[in-house]
Amino acid sequence: MSADLVRLSAATLSQALARGDVSSVEVTRAHLDRIAAVDGDVHAYLHVSDEQALATAAGVDKARAAGEDLHPLAGVPIAVKDVVVTRGLPTTAGSKILEGWVPPYDATLVSRLKAAGLPILGKTNMDEFAMGSSTEHSAYGNTHNPWDLTRIPGGSGGGSAAAVGAYEAPLAIGTDTGGSIRQPAAVTGTVGVKPTYGSVSRYGLIALASSLDQAGPVTRTVLDAALLHELIGGHDPLDSTSLTDPVPDLVGAARLGAAGDLSGVRIGVVRELGGEGYQPGVLARFTESLELLQAAGAEVVEVSCPHFDYALAAYYLILPAEASSNLAKFDGMRFGLRVEPSEGPVTAERVMAATRGAGFGDEVKRRIILGTYALSAGYYDAYYGSAQKVRTLIQRDFAAAFAQVDVLVSPTAPTTAFRLGEKLDDPLAMYLNDVATIPVNLAGVPGISVPSGLSDDGLPVGFQVIAPARADDRLYRIGAALEAALEERWGGPLLEQAPELETNR
Secondary structure: OHHHHHOOOHHHHHHHHHHOOOOHHHHHHHHHHHHHHHHHHHOOEEEEOHHHHHHHHHHHHHHHHOOOOOOOOOOOOEEEEOOEOOOOOOOOOOOHHHOOOOOOOOOHHHHHHHHHOOOEEEEEOOOHHHOOOOOOOOOOOOOOEOOEOOEOOOOOOHHHHHHHHOOOOOEEEEEOOOOOOHHHHHHHOOEEEEOOOOOEOOOOEOOOOOOOOOEEEEEOOHHHHHHHHHHHEOOOOOOOOOOOOOOOOHHHHHHHHHOOOOOOOEEEEEOOOOOOOOOHHHHHHHHHHHHHHHHOOOEEEEEOOHHHHHHHHHHHHHHHHHHHHHHHHOOOOOOOOOOOOOOOOOOHHHHHHHHHHHHOOHHHHHHHHHHHHHHOOOOOHHHHHHHHHHHHHHHHHHHHHHOOOOEEEEEOOOOOOOEOOOOOOOHHHHHHHHOOOHHHHHHOOOEEEEEEEEOOOOOEEEEEEEOOOOOHHHHHHHHHHHHHHHHHHHOOOHHHHOOOOOOOO
Protein backbone atom coordinates (compact mmCIF):
# COMPACT_ATOMS: atom_id res chain seq x y z
CA MET A 1 0.00 0.00 0.00
CA SER A 2 2.79 2.46 0.94
CA ALA A 3 4.64 1.86 -2.32
CA ASP A 4 1.44 2.59 -4.25
CA LEU A 5 0.69 5.77 -2.30
CA VAL A 6 4.03 7.42 -2.99
CA ARG A 7 3.58 7.03 -6.75
CA LEU A 8 0.22 8.81 -6.87
CA SER A 9 0.02 12.41 -8.02
CA ALA A 10 -0.95 15.11 -5.54
CA ALA A 11 -4.28 15.59 -7.35
CA THR A 12 -5.04 11.86 -7.07
CA LEU A 13 -4.03 11.81 -3.40
CA SER A 14 -6.28 14.83 -2.81
CA GLN A 15 -9.25 12.98 -4.24
CA ALA A 16 -8.49 9.81 -2.27
CA LEU A 17 -8.22 11.82 0.95
CA ALA A 18 -11.48 13.63 0.27
CA ARG A 19 -13.28 10.33 -0.33
CA GLY A 20 -11.87 8.83 2.84
CA ASP A 21 -10.08 6.06 0.95
CA VAL A 22 -6.87 6.83 2.83
CA SER A 23 -5.81 9.06 5.72
CA SER A 24 -3.24 11.83 5.66
CA VAL A 25 -1.30 9.98 8.35
CA GLU A 26 -1.07 6.95 6.05
CA VAL A 27 0.03 9.07 3.10
CA THR A 28 2.58 10.98 5.16
CA ARG A 29 3.94 7.83 6.78
CA ALA A 30 4.31 6.21 3.34
CA HIS A 31 6.48 9.10 2.17
CA LEU A 32 8.53 9.12 5.37
CA ASP A 33 9.12 5.38 4.88
CA ARG A 34 10.20 6.04 1.30
CA ILE A 35 12.64 8.72 2.50
CA ALA A 36 14.09 6.30 5.04
CA ALA A 37 14.45 3.65 2.34
CA VAL A 38 16.15 5.60 -0.46
CA ASP A 39 17.40 8.98 0.73
CA GLY A 40 20.64 7.55 2.02
CA ASP A 41 21.56 7.22 -1.67
CA VAL A 42 19.70 10.21 -3.12
CA HIS A 43 20.42 12.72 -0.32
CA ALA A 44 17.52 14.96 -1.31
CA TYR A 45 16.87 16.05 2.27
CA LEU A 46 18.97 17.96 4.77
CA HIS A 47 16.38 17.63 7.53
CA VAL A 48 13.37 15.33 7.85
CA SER A 49 10.59 16.44 10.21
CA ASP A 50 8.84 13.16 10.99
CA GLU A 51 7.02 14.18 14.16
CA GLN A 52 5.77 17.54 12.90
CA ALA A 53 4.64 16.12 9.57
CA LEU A 54 2.70 13.32 11.24
CA ALA A 55 1.18 15.75 13.76
CA THR A 56 -0.04 17.98 10.92
CA ALA A 57 -1.42 14.95 9.12
CA ALA A 58 -3.27 13.78 12.22
CA GLY A 59 -4.76 17.25 12.62
CA VAL A 60 -6.01 17.20 9.03
CA ASP A 61 -7.57 13.76 9.51
CA LYS A 62 -9.34 14.97 12.64
CA ALA A 63 -10.64 18.09 10.89
CA ARG A 64 -11.86 16.06 7.91
CA ALA A 65 -13.66 13.60 10.20
CA ALA A 66 -15.37 16.56 11.87
CA GLY A 67 -16.68 17.72 8.51
CA GLU A 68 -14.60 20.88 8.30
CA ASP A 69 -14.14 22.60 4.92
CA LEU A 70 -10.55 21.88 3.87
CA HIS A 71 -8.24 23.00 1.09
CA PRO A 72 -8.06 20.48 -1.79
CA LEU A 73 -4.40 19.77 -0.96
CA ALA A 74 -5.00 19.37 2.78
CA GLY A 75 -3.17 16.29 3.99
CA VAL A 76 -0.92 15.99 0.93
CA PRO A 77 2.72 16.13 2.12
CA ILE A 78 5.32 18.51 0.70
CA ALA A 79 9.08 19.14 0.82
CA VAL A 80 10.52 22.65 1.09
CA LYS A 81 13.85 23.91 -0.24
CA ASP A 82 16.19 24.85 2.60
CA VAL A 83 16.44 28.48 1.47
CA VAL A 84 12.85 29.05 2.66
CA VAL A 85 12.64 29.87 6.37
CA THR A 86 10.55 27.54 8.52
CA ARG A 87 9.72 28.25 12.14
CA GLY A 88 10.94 25.46 14.35
CA LEU A 89 12.79 23.64 11.53
CA PRO A 90 16.46 24.18 10.69
CA THR A 91 17.12 26.46 7.71
CA THR A 92 20.71 26.51 6.44
CA ALA A 93 20.53 27.60 2.78
CA GLY A 94 23.01 24.77 2.22
CA SER A 95 25.75 26.72 4.05
CA LYS A 96 27.93 26.05 7.06
CA ILE A 97 27.49 29.68 8.07
CA LEU A 98 23.85 28.91 9.00
CA GLU A 99 24.40 25.42 10.36
CA GLY A 100 21.92 24.74 13.16
CA TRP A 101 19.96 27.98 12.70
CA VAL A 102 16.26 27.56 13.53
CA PRO A 103 14.19 30.55 12.34
CA PRO A 104 11.71 32.22 14.70
CA TYR A 105 9.18 32.80 11.89
CA ASP A 106 7.76 31.25 8.73
CA ALA A 107 8.07 32.49 5.18
CA THR A 108 4.71 33.63 3.83
CA LEU A 109 4.47 30.68 1.48
CA VAL A 110 5.17 28.30 4.38
CA SER A 111 2.42 29.99 6.40
CA ARG A 112 0.07 29.33 3.48
CA LEU A 113 1.13 25.69 3.27
CA LYS A 114 0.54 25.24 6.99
CA ALA A 115 -2.82 27.03 6.91
CA ALA A 116 -3.94 24.70 4.11
CA GLY A 117 -2.87 21.63 6.09
CA LEU A 118 0.05 20.29 4.03
CA PRO A 119 2.42 18.21 6.21
CA ILE A 120 5.99 19.43 5.67
CA LEU A 121 8.19 16.35 5.26
CA GLY A 122 11.46 18.26 5.60
CA LYS A 123 13.95 20.65 4.05
CA THR A 124 15.71 19.80 0.80
CA ASN A 125 19.36 20.05 -0.17
CA MET A 126 20.62 22.85 -2.40
CA ASP A 127 23.70 24.65 -3.66
CA GLU A 128 24.93 27.01 -0.97
CA PHE A 129 22.79 30.16 -0.97
CA ALA A 130 21.33 28.90 -4.28
CA MET A 131 24.61 29.47 -6.13
CA GLY A 132 25.08 26.60 -8.54
CA SER A 133 23.63 24.42 -11.28
CA SER A 134 24.30 20.97 -9.86
CA THR A 135 23.75 20.87 -6.06
CA GLU A 136 27.45 20.05 -5.76
CA HIS A 137 28.09 23.30 -3.89
CA SER A 138 26.07 22.32 -0.83
CA ALA A 139 28.11 22.36 2.37
CA TYR A 140 26.34 19.13 3.34
CA GLY A 141 27.19 16.87 0.41
CA ASN A 142 25.88 16.20 -3.09
CA THR A 143 22.36 15.25 -4.04
CA HIS A 144 22.17 12.46 -6.64
CA ASN A 145 19.89 12.18 -9.66
CA PRO A 146 17.33 9.38 -9.15
CA TRP A 147 17.72 8.38 -12.82
CA ASP A 148 21.46 7.75 -12.36
CA LEU A 149 23.05 8.20 -8.95
CA THR A 150 26.39 9.10 -10.54
CA ARG A 151 24.87 12.22 -12.10
CA ILE A 152 23.80 15.65 -10.89
CA PRO A 153 20.12 16.45 -10.16
CA GLY A 154 20.51 20.02 -11.39
CA GLY A 155 20.76 23.06 -9.20
CA SER A 156 20.47 24.99 -7.13
CA GLY A 157 17.25 23.18 -6.24
CA GLY A 158 18.44 19.66 -6.95
CA GLY A 159 17.14 18.43 -3.60
CA SER A 160 13.54 19.40 -4.29
CA ALA A 161 13.61 17.95 -7.82
CA ALA A 162 15.28 14.73 -6.66
CA ALA A 163 12.80 14.31 -3.80
CA VAL A 164 9.87 14.53 -6.22
CA GLY A 165 11.59 12.41 -8.87
CA ALA A 166 12.50 9.70 -6.35
CA TYR A 167 8.93 9.56 -4.98
CA GLU A 168 10.08 10.97 -1.64
CA ALA A 169 7.47 13.74 -1.90
CA PRO A 170 4.52 14.37 -4.22
CA LEU A 171 5.10 18.13 -4.09
CA ALA A 172 8.04 20.41 -3.34
CA ILE A 173 8.89 24.09 -3.17
CA GLY A 174 11.89 25.37 -5.08
CA THR A 175 13.34 28.79 -5.81
CA ASP A 176 14.45 30.03 -9.22
CA THR A 177 17.02 32.83 -9.64
CA GLY A 178 18.34 31.84 -13.07
CA GLY A 179 16.72 28.45 -13.65
CA SER A 180 17.04 26.68 -10.29
CA ILE A 181 13.54 25.20 -10.48
CA ARG A 182 13.33 24.56 -14.22
CA GLN A 183 16.79 23.14 -14.91
CA PRO A 184 16.61 20.53 -12.09
CA ALA A 185 13.12 19.63 -13.31
CA ALA A 186 14.47 19.07 -16.82
CA VAL A 187 17.26 16.70 -15.74
CA THR A 188 15.10 14.71 -13.29
CA GLY A 189 12.00 14.26 -15.44
CA THR A 190 9.79 16.44 -13.23
CA VAL A 191 7.70 19.59 -13.71
CA GLY A 192 9.10 22.91 -12.48
CA VAL A 193 7.53 26.37 -12.61
CA LYS A 194 9.09 29.80 -12.17
CA PRO A 195 6.10 32.15 -11.62
CA THR A 196 5.88 35.79 -12.68
CA TYR A 197 8.23 37.85 -10.48
CA GLY A 198 6.27 39.15 -7.51
CA SER A 199 3.30 36.80 -7.92
CA VAL A 200 4.52 34.49 -5.12
CA SER A 201 5.75 36.19 -1.97
CA ARG A 202 9.50 36.36 -1.40
CA TYR A 203 9.05 37.20 2.30
CA GLY A 204 11.04 34.61 4.18
CA LEU A 205 13.27 33.53 1.31
CA ILE A 206 16.95 33.90 2.16
CA ALA A 207 17.89 36.32 -0.60
CA LEU A 208 20.46 35.58 -3.27
CA ALA A 209 19.61 38.23 -5.88
CA SER A 210 16.50 40.13 -4.85
CA SER A 211 15.51 41.27 -8.33
CA LEU A 212 15.71 37.72 -9.70
CA ASP A 213 14.65 35.27 -6.95
CA GLN A 214 11.24 33.63 -7.19
CA ALA A 215 9.73 30.63 -5.38
CA GLY A 216 7.60 28.11 -7.25
CA PRO A 217 6.33 24.52 -7.44
CA VAL A 218 8.17 21.29 -8.25
CA THR A 219 5.84 18.39 -9.03
CA ARG A 220 5.34 15.31 -11.19
CA THR A 221 2.38 16.65 -13.19
CA VAL A 222 1.31 20.01 -14.62
CA LEU A 223 -2.01 19.87 -12.75
CA ASP A 224 -0.20 19.31 -9.44
CA ALA A 225 1.95 22.37 -10.16
CA ALA A 226 -1.17 24.43 -10.85
CA LEU A 227 -2.78 23.34 -7.58
CA LEU A 228 0.33 24.23 -5.58
CA HIS A 229 0.95 27.48 -7.46
CA GLU A 230 -2.59 28.70 -6.73
CA LEU A 231 -2.08 27.93 -3.04
CA ILE A 232 1.20 29.80 -2.57
CA GLY A 233 0.49 32.67 -4.99
CA GLY A 234 -1.20 35.99 -4.35
CA HIS A 235 -0.47 39.38 -2.81
CA ASP A 236 1.53 39.64 0.41
CA PRO A 237 1.78 43.00 2.22
CA LEU A 238 4.99 41.78 3.88
CA ASP A 239 6.75 41.72 0.48
CA SER A 240 7.31 45.14 -1.08
CA THR A 241 7.68 43.58 -4.54
CA SER A 242 4.47 41.55 -4.28
CA LEU A 243 1.95 42.04 -7.09
CA THR A 244 -1.62 42.89 -6.15
CA ASP A 245 -3.06 40.95 -9.09
CA PRO A 246 -5.30 37.99 -8.25
CA VAL A 247 -3.90 34.56 -9.09
CA PRO A 248 -5.18 33.43 -12.53
CA ASP A 249 -7.23 30.24 -12.88
CA LEU A 250 -4.20 28.01 -13.24
CA VAL A 251 -6.01 24.76 -12.48
CA GLY A 252 -8.66 25.58 -15.08
CA ALA A 253 -5.93 26.33 -17.62
CA ALA A 254 -4.22 23.00 -16.90
CA ARG A 255 -7.48 21.10 -17.34
CA LEU A 256 -8.24 22.99 -20.54
CA GLY A 257 -4.80 22.14 -21.93
CA ALA A 258 -5.13 18.48 -20.99
CA ALA A 259 -8.18 18.31 -23.27
CA GLY A 260 -5.69 18.68 -26.12
CA ASP A 261 -7.11 21.55 -28.21
CA LEU A 262 -4.63 24.39 -28.89
CA SER A 263 -6.50 25.91 -31.83
CA GLY A 264 -5.68 29.59 -32.22
CA VAL A 265 -2.55 29.45 -30.05
CA ARG A 266 0.62 30.93 -31.57
CA ILE A 267 3.90 29.46 -30.30
CA GLY A 268 7.23 31.14 -30.93
CA VAL A 269 10.45 29.13 -31.13
CA VAL A 270 13.32 31.31 -29.91
CA ARG A 271 16.06 31.14 -32.53
CA GLU A 272 18.79 32.05 -30.03
CA LEU A 273 17.88 29.23 -27.59
CA GLY A 274 18.99 26.23 -29.63
CA GLY A 275 21.61 24.97 -32.04
CA GLU A 276 25.30 24.97 -31.15
CA GLY A 277 26.03 23.64 -27.67
CA TYR A 278 22.75 21.68 -27.42
CA GLN A 279 22.88 17.89 -27.38
CA PRO A 280 21.38 16.30 -30.51
CA GLY A 281 19.03 14.23 -28.35
CA VAL A 282 17.80 17.36 -26.57
CA LEU A 283 17.02 19.04 -29.89
CA ALA A 284 15.36 15.91 -31.25
CA ARG A 285 12.95 15.70 -28.29
CA PHE A 286 12.26 19.43 -28.63
CA THR A 287 11.35 19.05 -32.31
CA GLU A 288 9.08 16.10 -31.54
CA SER A 289 7.30 18.10 -28.85
CA LEU A 290 6.73 20.97 -31.28
CA GLU A 291 5.15 18.54 -33.74
CA LEU A 292 2.77 17.31 -31.04
CA LEU A 293 1.74 20.89 -30.21
CA GLN A 294 1.12 21.55 -33.90
CA ALA A 295 -0.98 18.39 -34.09
CA ALA A 296 -3.05 19.82 -31.22
CA GLY A 297 -3.84 22.86 -33.36
CA ALA A 298 -1.12 25.35 -32.38
CA GLU A 299 0.65 27.49 -34.96
CA VAL A 300 4.44 27.39 -34.57
CA VAL A 301 6.65 30.22 -35.87
CA GLU A 302 10.28 31.20 -35.33
CA VAL A 303 11.06 34.44 -33.50
CA SER A 304 14.34 36.18 -32.79
CA CYS A 305 15.38 37.67 -29.44
CA PRO A 306 18.84 38.95 -30.43
CA HIS A 307 19.90 40.23 -27.02
CA PHE A 308 19.43 36.79 -25.43
CA ASP A 309 23.00 36.12 -26.58
CA TYR A 310 24.17 38.56 -23.89
CA ALA A 311 21.88 37.27 -21.12
CA LEU A 312 24.42 34.92 -19.53
CA ALA A 313 27.07 37.63 -19.22
CA ALA A 314 24.58 40.19 -17.88
CA TYR A 315 23.18 37.70 -15.36
CA TYR A 316 26.60 36.81 -13.97
CA LEU A 317 27.23 40.48 -13.25
CA ILE A 318 23.83 41.35 -11.81
CA LEU A 319 23.49 38.26 -9.62
CA PRO A 320 26.95 38.48 -7.95
CA ALA A 321 26.48 42.21 -7.36
CA GLU A 322 23.16 41.66 -5.57
CA ALA A 323 24.53 38.60 -3.75
CA SER A 324 27.53 40.49 -2.40
CA SER A 325 25.13 43.00 -0.88
CA ASN A 326 22.59 40.46 0.42
CA LEU A 327 25.21 38.22 2.02
CA ALA A 328 26.92 41.08 3.86
CA LYS A 329 24.64 40.41 6.85
CA PHE A 330 26.35 37.09 7.52
CA ASP A 331 29.10 38.66 9.60
CA GLY A 332 29.42 36.45 12.70
CA MET A 333 27.81 39.09 14.89
CA ARG A 334 24.05 38.58 14.88
CA PHE A 335 23.19 34.95 14.03
CA GLY A 336 24.71 31.85 12.50
CA LEU A 337 28.33 30.78 12.67
CA ARG A 338 30.85 32.85 14.62
CA VAL A 339 34.58 32.18 14.27
CA GLU A 340 37.13 34.19 16.19
CA PRO A 341 40.68 34.64 14.91
CA SER A 342 43.12 32.06 16.28
CA GLU A 343 45.59 34.73 17.32
CA GLY A 344 45.80 38.49 17.60
CA PRO A 345 43.11 40.95 18.70
CA VAL A 346 39.44 40.00 18.48
CA THR A 347 38.05 42.91 16.48
CA ALA A 348 34.77 43.04 14.57
CA GLU A 349 36.64 43.14 11.28
CA ARG A 350 38.79 40.11 12.09
CA VAL A 351 35.84 38.10 13.44
CA MET A 352 33.92 38.86 10.26
CA ALA A 353 36.85 37.80 8.09
CA ALA A 354 37.37 34.56 10.05
CA THR A 355 33.66 33.72 10.06
CA ARG A 356 33.10 34.35 6.37
CA GLY A 357 36.31 32.53 5.45
CA ALA A 358 35.23 29.43 7.38
CA GLY A 359 31.48 29.62 6.71
CA PHE A 360 31.29 30.31 2.96
CA GLY A 361 32.21 27.79 0.27
CA ASP A 362 34.33 28.44 -2.81
CA GLU A 363 31.44 29.26 -5.17
CA VAL A 364 29.92 31.75 -2.75
CA LYS A 365 33.29 33.41 -2.22
CA ARG A 366 33.84 33.54 -5.98
CA ARG A 367 30.55 35.33 -6.59
CA ILE A 368 30.92 37.73 -3.66
CA ILE A 369 34.34 38.79 -4.95
CA LEU A 370 33.02 39.19 -8.49
CA GLY A 371 29.99 41.15 -7.31
CA THR A 372 31.96 43.45 -5.05
CA TYR A 373 34.36 44.18 -7.90
CA ALA A 374 31.49 44.92 -10.31
CA LEU A 375 30.02 47.42 -7.83
CA SER A 376 33.29 49.12 -6.92
CA ALA A 377 34.07 52.73 -7.77
CA GLY A 378 35.35 53.07 -11.30
CA TYR A 379 33.84 49.78 -12.48
CA TYR A 380 30.13 50.20 -11.66
CA ASP A 381 29.17 51.78 -14.99
CA ALA A 382 31.42 49.51 -17.04
CA TYR A 383 30.06 46.28 -15.54
CA TYR A 384 26.94 46.41 -13.36
CA GLY A 385 25.48 49.45 -15.12
CA SER A 386 26.07 47.93 -18.55
CA ALA A 387 24.52 44.64 -17.45
CA GLN A 388 21.37 46.45 -16.36
CA LYS A 389 21.15 48.08 -19.80
CA VAL A 390 21.38 44.65 -21.42
CA ARG A 391 18.62 43.50 -19.07
CA THR A 392 16.38 46.26 -20.44
CA LEU A 393 17.15 45.15 -24.00
CA ILE A 394 16.21 41.56 -23.11
CA GLN A 395 12.93 42.78 -21.65
CA ARG A 396 12.28 44.62 -24.93
CA ASP A 397 13.04 41.44 -26.88
CA PHE A 398 10.38 39.64 -24.87
CA ALA A 399 7.87 42.44 -25.41
CA ALA A 400 8.47 42.38 -29.17
CA ALA A 401 8.18 38.59 -29.30
CA PHE A 402 4.97 38.49 -27.27
CA ALA A 403 3.44 41.02 -29.66
CA GLN A 404 3.69 38.25 -32.28
CA VAL A 405 2.99 35.06 -30.29
CA ASP A 406 1.19 33.85 -27.18
CA VAL A 407 4.12 31.90 -25.69
CA LEU A 408 7.78 31.24 -26.42
CA VAL A 409 9.41 27.81 -26.25
CA SER A 410 12.88 26.30 -26.08
CA PRO A 411 14.73 23.34 -24.59
CA THR A 412 14.99 23.92 -20.83
CA ALA A 413 18.68 23.00 -20.68
CA PRO A 414 21.22 22.37 -23.44
CA THR A 415 22.26 18.95 -22.08
CA THR A 416 21.04 16.12 -19.92
CA ALA A 417 22.44 15.58 -16.43
CA PHE A 418 26.23 15.44 -16.44
CA ARG A 419 28.30 13.32 -14.08
CA LEU A 420 29.06 14.47 -10.55
CA GLY A 421 32.41 16.27 -10.51
CA GLU A 422 32.54 16.63 -14.29
CA LYS A 423 32.32 20.44 -14.33
CA LEU A 424 33.34 21.44 -10.82
CA ASP A 425 36.72 22.71 -11.98
CA ASP A 426 35.23 24.74 -14.84
CA PRO A 427 32.78 27.34 -13.49
CA LEU A 428 32.12 28.81 -16.93
CA ALA A 429 31.06 25.43 -18.32
CA MET A 430 28.77 25.02 -15.29
CA TYR A 431 27.22 28.45 -15.85
CA LEU A 432 26.31 27.53 -19.45
CA ASN A 433 23.70 25.08 -18.14
CA ASP A 434 21.48 28.08 -17.42
CA VAL A 435 21.74 29.68 -20.85
CA ALA A 436 18.12 28.93 -21.79
CA THR A 437 16.56 29.74 -18.42
CA ILE A 438 18.30 32.98 -17.43
CA PRO A 439 16.42 35.37 -19.78
CA VAL A 440 13.16 34.55 -17.98
CA ASN A 441 14.53 35.79 -14.65
CA LEU A 442 16.10 38.91 -16.12
CA ALA A 443 12.71 39.90 -17.54
CA GLY A 444 10.56 38.77 -14.59
CA VAL A 445 8.32 36.64 -16.83
CA PRO A 446 7.06 33.13 -15.96
CA GLY A 447 8.40 29.83 -17.30
CA ILE A 448 7.68 26.11 -16.95
CA SER A 449 9.71 23.00 -17.70
CA VAL A 450 7.77 19.90 -18.72
CA PRO A 451 9.40 16.47 -19.32
CA SER A 452 9.69 15.89 -23.07
CA GLY A 453 11.27 12.45 -23.23
CA LEU A 454 14.66 10.81 -23.00
CA SER A 455 17.78 11.83 -24.88
CA ASP A 456 20.04 9.33 -26.64
CA ASP A 457 21.80 8.66 -23.31
CA GLY A 458 18.54 7.53 -21.68
CA LEU A 459 18.27 10.60 -19.45
CA PRO A 460 15.36 13.07 -19.19
CA VAL A 461 14.99 16.21 -21.30
CA GLY A 462 12.87 19.28 -20.52
CA PHE A 463 10.68 21.47 -22.75
CA GLN A 464 10.46 25.10 -21.60
CA VAL A 465 7.40 27.31 -22.14
CA ILE A 466 7.65 31.06 -21.44
CA ALA A 467 4.67 33.42 -21.11
CA PRO A 468 4.25 37.18 -20.66
CA ALA A 469 4.28 38.58 -17.12
CA ARG A 470 1.03 37.91 -15.27
CA ALA A 471 -0.03 35.34 -17.89
CA ASP A 472 1.09 32.25 -15.94
CA ASP A 473 -2.10 30.45 -16.96
CA ARG A 474 -0.72 30.14 -20.50
CA LEU A 475 2.15 28.01 -19.15
CA TYR A 476 -0.30 25.53 -17.71
CA ARG A 477 -2.46 25.28 -20.80
CA ILE A 478 0.48 24.60 -23.13
CA GLY A 479 2.32 22.46 -20.58
CA ALA A 480 -0.70 20.26 -19.88
CA ALA A 481 -1.42 19.82 -23.59
CA LEU A 482 2.15 18.67 -24.22
CA GLU A 483 2.10 16.42 -21.16
CA ALA A 484 -1.12 14.74 -22.30
CA ALA A 485 0.17 14.20 -25.84
CA LEU A 486 3.48 12.79 -24.64
CA GLU A 487 1.91 10.47 -22.08
CA GLU A 488 -0.36 9.08 -24.77
CA ARG A 489 2.74 8.38 -26.86
CA TRP A 490 4.70 6.87 -23.95
CA GLY A 491 1.78 5.00 -22.43
CA GLY A 492 2.14 6.84 -19.12
CA PRO A 493 4.27 9.39 -17.25
CA LEU A 494 7.96 9.66 -18.15
CA LEU A 495 9.02 8.88 -14.57
CA GLU A 496 7.60 5.37 -14.96
CA GLN A 497 10.56 4.73 -17.27
CA ALA A 498 13.11 5.60 -14.57
CA PRO A 499 15.13 2.73 -13.06
CA GLU A 500 13.87 1.65 -9.64
CA LEU A 501 16.05 2.78 -6.76
CA GLU A 502 17.31 0.05 -4.46
CA THR A 503 15.94 0.35 -0.95
CA ASN A 504 17.71 -0.35 2.30
CA ARG A 505 14.71 -1.95 3.98
